[in-house]
Amino acid sequence: MQNLYNRVLRGEFLSIEDALRLYISAPLAELMAVAHRMRMQIHPQKIVTWQIDRNVNTTNVCVSGCKFCNFHCRLAETDKSYVTTMEQYRTKIEEMYALGGEQLLIQGGMHPHLGVEYYEDLFRALKKEYPWLKLNALGAPEVHHLARMAKCDYAEILARLRRAGLDSLPGAGAEILDNEVRRRISPGKCSADEWVEVMRTAQSMGIPTTATMMYGHVETPRQRIEHLLIIRDLGNFTAFIPWAYQGRGTRLEKEGCAGGNNAAEYLRLIAISRLLLPNIRNIQASWLTMGVQSALMALHCGANDMGSIMIEENVVSAAGSFNTLDSERMEQAIRAAGFTPALRDQQYNLSERLPR
Numbered sequence: 001m002q003n004l005y006n007r008v009l010r011g012e013f014l015s016i017e018d019a020l021r022l023y024i025s026a027p028l029a030e031l032m033a034v035a036h037r038m039r040m041q042i043h044p045q046k047i048v049t050w051q052i053d054r055n056v057n058t059t060n061v062c063v064s065g066c067k068f069c070n071f072h073c074r075l076a077e078t079d080k081s082y083v084t085t086m087e088q089y090r091t092k093i094e095e096m097y098a099l100g101g102e103q104l105l106i107q108g109g110m111h112p113h114l115g116v117e118y119y120e121d122l123f124r125a126l127k128k129e130y131p132w133l134k135l136n137a138l139g140a141p142e143v144h145h146l147a148r149m150a151k152c153d154y155a156e157i158l159a160r161l162r163r164a165g166l167d168s169l170p171g172a173g174a175e176i177l178d179n180e181v182r183r184r185i186s187p188g189k190c191s192a193d194e195w196v197e198v199m200r201t202a203q204s205m206g207i208p209t210t211a212t213m214m215y216g217h218v219e220t221p222r223q224r225i226e227h228l229l230i231i232r233d234l235g236n237f238t239a240f241i242p243w244a245y246q247g248r249g250t251r252l253e254k255e256g257c258a259g260g261n262n263a264a265e266y267l268r269l270i271a272i273s274r275l276l277l278p279n280i281r282n283i284q285a286s287w288l289t290m291g292v293q294s295a296l297m298a299l300h301c302g303a304n305d306m307g308s309i310m311i312e313e314n315v316v317s318a319a320g321s322f323n324t325l326d327s328e329r330m331e332q333a334i335r336a337a338g339f340t341p342a343l344r345d346q347q348y349n350l351s352e353r354l355p356r
């Protein structure tokens with residue numbers, strides 16, 4: 001193990017076999033200590049960053065039908081379905097602005113009737129009314145969906161969205177980047193190769209991207225590590241954000257896959273992510289899904305960012321995760337864990353909280 005620890009601390013890219021051995025066999029306490037050492041090499045100051053943004057869902061209508069998702073519904077379910085109106089965006093943006101935020105995380109279902117023109121009009125309208133607003137919007141599966149509807153390539157969709165106001169592309173919808181796993185849990189979503197291709201295209205166009213991972217369902221330890229190595233080999237992500245699948249009430253739970261919060265498994269995953277991704281500067285702790293206490297422990301084994309306070313969230317709460325943090329409690333929690341909180345923007349630049 002010592003040889004593997006030395007190699008990852010030098011920033012070496014491990015092979016799949018070595019990475020898997022490290023993940024499976026290293027004692028948790030050692031793995032956490034080495035990951036924290038690497039975090040302090042990359043970020044020598046004991047600063048933990050956080051952000052104020054607002055999650056807004058465009059629509060809950062989705063043709064994908066992922067088995068882990070309680071949020072979506074079909075177009076025919078008219079009693080449940082919605083498309084967020086401009087008036088609702090205005091209210092949400094003004095509430096966020098009053099709290100010091102300047103970015104919307106816009107995500108939602110893959111609606112069969114909302115094509116790229118819809119999102120172009122939406123982004124343009126938002127930017128016209130709120131020129132200061134940053135749009136961290138859609139994700140690889142949605143870009144793939146829009147490209148398929150418009151019968152054009154990813155570069156064209158991304159170029160049109162960027163011209164309309166897209167600032168960055170979130171890393172959502174990665175789950176586990178393995179086609180067999182995706183066939184089992186989200187057969188209607190883009191394949192692993194398509195997710196990678198959207199991200200590669202976005203990065204080649206200079207659009208900032210993050211990457212995620214949802215583990216703890218049907219995947220094997222090897223598939224987790226392969227996911228990490230795909231993210232590493234693609235590189236260029238501003239941050240990596242892993243979390244555990246939350247299964248309450250989902251179709252996947254009914255099929256026998258309960259998921260949930262196993263803190264030890266989460267800390268091992270955070271630590272191995274830090275160690276296997278030397279080319280990705282930021283590892284984000286997911287307090288929303290894993291709980292604040294687990295997220296604070298993650299700050300001691302590789303994570304250096306706590307993500308955003310949550311003004312609104314509809315997707316993981318639909319699967320039984322109800323954690324909340326406002327700005328004050330976020331800063332208190334980071335201090336209680338022994339770090340100095342620092343507000344950041346989407347590019348992980350430190351920023352001042354604007355007086356409102």
Ligand code: SF4
Binds near residue numbers: 062065066069072108
């Ligand atoms: S996770 Fe996203 S893509 Fe999958 S069904 Fe839910 S809304 Fe649709």
